[in-house]
Amino acid sequence: MINGKYLTFMTTFNPFFFLEKIAPRVLSSSNVSLEGTEIRVKLNLPFSIACYVEGRPKPKITWLKDGENIDEIFENNDEVSLSDDNQILNFKVVTKKYEGKYECNVKNRVGHIKPFANVIIEGLSDTNLVITIVSFTIIVIISFSFVIILVIRIKKNKIIRNDMLQLELFLLREGNVSKLNKECTIEEQAEMLPYDNSFEIERENITLGKQLGAGAFGKVLLAQVKGLNGKESPTRVALKMCKYEYDKAHLRALIMELKIMIHLGKHLNIVNLLGAHTSNIDKG
Numbered sequence: 001m002i003n004g005k006y007l008t009f010m011t012t013f014n015p016f017f018f019l020e021k022i023a024p025r026v027l028s029s030s031n032v033s034l035e036g037t038e039i040r041v042k043l044n045l046p047f048s049i050a051c052y053v054e055g056r057p058k059p060k061i062t063w064l065k066d067g068e069n070i071d072e073i074f075e076n077n078d079e080v081s082l083s084d085d086n087q088i089l090n091f092k093v094v095t096k097k098y099e100g101k102y103e104c105n106v107k108n109r110v111g112h113i114k115p116f117a118n119v120i121i122e123g124l125s126d127t128n129l130v131i132t133i134v135s136f137t138i139i140v141i142i143s144f145s146f147v148i149i150l151v152i153r154i155k156k157n158k159i160i161r162n163d164m165l166q167l168e169l170f171l172l173r174e175g176n177v178s179k180l181n182k183e184c185t186i187e188e189q190a191e192m193l194p195y196d197n198s199f200e201i202e203r204e205n206i207t208l209g210k211q212l213g214a215g216a217f218g219k220v221l222l223a224q225v226k227g228l229n230g231k232e233s234p235t236r237v238a239l240k241m242c243k244y245e246y247d248k249a250h251l252r253a254l255i256m257e258l259k260i261m262i263h264l265g266k267h268l269n270i271v272n273l274l275g276a277h278t279s280n281i282d283k284g
């Protein structure tokens, strides 16, 4: 009563306002929620999780990491601290061990809520970085050694193959006349026959022309050969060569044919051999 008159309040005045109890609730400025929030943090940077709440009486806040009280987990860890009435959980430097589910346990006499956030740390930790570098180095060393071993093997095989080829060529050229006998098959006998070097013609004296025909392993070309039988002018010849120059079996068959023709000598009724070029056989 003022000056003898009653004043009436226009608002609904609640005399028990300060006694009214309100269950805790999360304020929107928080970065935790009741459904869980995903927080992605870069490694080695500082970060905080905020859990701003209201309620009456003033709620008490405790924090949990993966279900365990952080006071116990981060005891004696000065990288982790709480501020603003426990509403903010601070991390000085983020490392992989801080990844997990953080629950903000909010309680007063009226209610209890547990908003939470899942913290994901992005980037490689020092240990992972070391493991990655070591693994990468080991892989590089193994691959490098493997390549070196492979190259050495290939080279060795090449040398062996080359030696064998040289030996084979020597036998093909020289034959094995001392072992020649009529008991051997025609093919064996042909192999034992020697090549006659007087038939050899230099490659530069041969000019290849069009193809005349082909058989199973060889093809026959028209060719001009200079210096045959002491003649200065080129002689027109039929020249037989391998169809597939790197096919060893074909090469062998051609050499046998050549040796047999040398052995038979000239005859009116057979195609006569005028010459041969064999010096590049090892190159196919």
Ligand SMILES: Nc1ncnc2c1ncn2[C@@H]1O[C@H](COP(=O)(O)OP(=O)(O)OP(=O)(O)O)[C@@H](O)[C@H]1O
Residues within 6 Å of the ligand: 212, 213, 214, 215, 216, 217, 218, 219, 220, 238, 240, 271
């Ligand atoms: N002296 C030649 N003059 C003209 N053409 C020839 C001569 N020799 C071969 N030819 C042609 O080339 C073809 C193949 O001859 P080649 O001697 O290679 O026959 P082949 O002995 O049946 O074959 P292969 O020895 O490969 O089994 C012949 O069918 C013929 O058309």
